Amino acid sequence: MGWVVLKFGGTSVSTAPRWRCICRRVQGVLAEDGHRVWVVISALTQVTNRLTAALDEAVSGSQHLQSYFHIFEQHMQLAVEVGLVSPAEASGIVTAEQSAAWTDAVSPSLLQPLVLEFHHLRRVLDGIRLTEEASPRLKARVLAFGELLSTHLGLEIMRHEGLAQVTRVDARQVLRSDPAPSEIDRYLEASVRPSTDNDGTVATVAGDAPVVLTQGFIAGAPAATGIETCVLGRGGSDTSGALFAALLGAARYEIWTDVHGMYTSDPRFVPHARLLKSLDYREAQELAAMGAKVLHPRCIGPAHWANVPVEIRNTNDPDGEKTVIGHSDDDARAKIMAVVRRLNMTLVTITAYGMCGTSGFLSKVFLPFEQHGISVDLIATSQFSVSVTLDHVPGGVDGAAFGALVAALEKLGAVAVVGPCATVSVVGRHLRTSLGELGPVFRLLEGTEVLLLSESAEDLNLSFVVSEADADGLVAKMHAALFPPMEEDTALPTLSYLRSPSRDALLGSSYSALLSSPRGFSL
Numbered sequence: 001m002g003w004v005v006l007k008f009g010g011t012s013v014s015t016a017p018r019w020r021c022i023c024r025r026v027q028g029v030l031a032e033d034g035h036r037v038w039v040v041i042s043a044l045t046q047v048t049n050r051l052t053a054a055l056d057e058a059v060s061g062s063q064h065l066q067s068y069f070h071i072f073e074q075h076m077q078l079a080v081e082v083g084l085v086s087p088a089e090a091s092g093i094v095t096a097e098q099s100a101a102w103t104d105a106v107s108p109s110l111l112q113p114l115v116l117e118f119h120h121l122r123r124v125l126d127g128i129r130l131t132e133e134a135s136p137r138l139k140a141r142v143l144a145f146g147e148l149l150s151t152h153l154g155l156e157i158m159r160h161e162g163l164a165q166v167t168r169v170d171a172r173q174v175l176r177s178d179p180a181p182s183e184i185d186r187y188l189e190a191s192v193r194p195s196t197d198n199d200g201t202v203a204t205v206a207g208d209a210p211v212v213l214t215q216g217f218i219a220g221a222p223a224a225t226g227i228e229t230c231v232l233g234r235g236g237s238d239t240s241g242a243l244f245a246a247l248l249g250a251a252r253y254e255i256w257t258d259v260h261g262m263y264t265s266d267p268r269f270v271p272h273a274r275l276l277k278s279l280d281y282r283e284a285q286e287l288a289a290m291g292a293k294v295l296h297p298r299c300i301g302p303a304h305w306a307n308v309p310v311e312i313r314n315t316n317d318p319d320g321e322k323t324v325i326g327h328s329d330d331d332a333r334a335k336i337m338a339v340v341r342r343l344n345m346t347l348v349t350i351t352a353y354g355m356c357g358t359s360g361f362l363s364k365v366f367l368p369f370e371q372h373g374i375s376v377d378l379i380a381t382s383q384f385s386v387s388v389t390l391d392h393v394p395g396g397v398d399g400a401a402f403g404a405l406v407a408a409l410e411k412l413g414a415v416a417v418v419g420p421c422a423t424v425s426v427v428g429r430h431l432r433t434s435l436g437e438l439g440p441v442f443r444l445l446e447g448t449e450v451l452l453l454s455e456s457a458e459d460l461n462l463s464f465v466v467s468e469a470d471a472d473g474l475v476a477k478m479h480a481a482l483f484p485p486m487e488e489d490t491a492l493p494t495l496s497y498l499r500s501p502s503r504d505a506l507l508g509s510s511y512s513a514l515l516s517s518p519r520g521f522s523l
């Protein structure tokens, strides 16, 4: 019997109606061809942010249980909403001390694992408060509690909803991280290579259970003393799901979230954004990497590696439209797919007039980036100058790694650092053959200071580095030019060439149309 992997994000696991939807979907897949179902869930919405706040509170020693108590309340509210705890049992707990007493004295036995996990979290936070410091290793342990807690509660909710044969698996037993250059990468931005389950670990942990529930975001980091906890970076549950799908050789990987799929821009800011009905792996990867936050940038790799088709679907509209990601045979055709942006980028320019025309300039410039574990994103070069953008600086621009990088680069020439800035990217296929269609985009840049312009070697994105303040306005204008709002198409005769059969095959409904559809849903 084959597996189908379902991943539910924070917004999809935080209310009773969403959990009923999860259980219905699991039952639907079980009924279809006798599949087994591997369910990956994130922490309840905002819990990872609250754990980050709890860490800061514990380090600073101020009110270190405030965020902890918020998290406790959130889980109790859900337990009440789904009917696992009565409102009377949960009432009257207004402080962290009372929550501890409540969990000791009156918690229902089926919630004992959840309660023990809360005790464990509290012990770790108390320890951090005493020492007033938290290493990347300890931070990862704290952040992992979000998913450990949600899966304890989720297991009982699923059983309560009639799914008797669910097994909870600890993801750290299955996913093992790769060696990493720094402590931050090792524990907080861990990467796990996709692989097949040669040693049968997945089969062992799943046993005969038709349904497995496990954590997204967390993995095991092999250490001399055993297996430590690491996390895959914010939003990493999508990648966990893809890794499990690859290990299991799953028939399908479904990512359930609060939107119908990948849109031509972030629908929160561009309500006329159109749903992308089908994408190939490379296109989806490029969109995720350039800022379509609905997918974690590393999640497509494992699915592609194992040839597992991916679907992105809306928990609030389970039978509605969706994005399907897989192989495609039409990559010869040019197409414009989206306008997306990323914030918090750093632009570094190294200028060395003395090196004009000398060989090896580029290798000398890039060596310090490798030595200090900082990967570059966009690149533009001239004879004596190189500009690069960085989307992730381990330890931040005030940290030791970045300081050492700048010191090394200064030995080669003058170094200028600009940040935080933003990249606005038009993502598509064969953009160099679509420059006529992209014309309006360039006109829209008049009056905006463009710090760097880059066209990707693979011809998949055209990116502009601008100030953060300019980014959202620019995205909205560029998107309106390239994807005119549907109802206004006829009013824009000059852009009518943007309608074509291939475009109609690619683009689904707009976010605003889906939002006002009779089925109705909300972000």
Ligand SMILES: Nc1ncnc2c1ncn2[C@@H]1O[C@H](COP(=O)(O)OP(=O)(O)O)[C@@H](O)[C@H]1O
Pocket (backbone or CB within 6 Å): 008, 009, 010, 011, 012, 042, 235, 256, 257, 258, 259, 261, 262, 263, 264, 265, 266, 267, 268, 291, 292, 293, 294, 295, 340, 523
């Ligand atoms: N291009 C895009 N297409 C779809 N959603 C996007 C895009 N860019 C950003 N998003 C945002 O991604 C959100 C879903 O991702 P996320 O919050 O990580 O979900 P989850 O908690 O379910 O994992 C959506 O609510 C949407 O606002």
Ligand SMILES: N[C@@H](CC(=O)OP(=O)(O)O)C(=O)O
Pocket (backbone or CB within 6 Å): 008, 009, 010, 011, 042, 043, 048, 049, 146, 216, 217, 233, 234, 235, 236, 237, 238
């Ligand atoms: N809980 C983690 C991992 C994650 O992927 O969450 P979500 O699926 O809600 O984006 C985070 O907030 O980063």
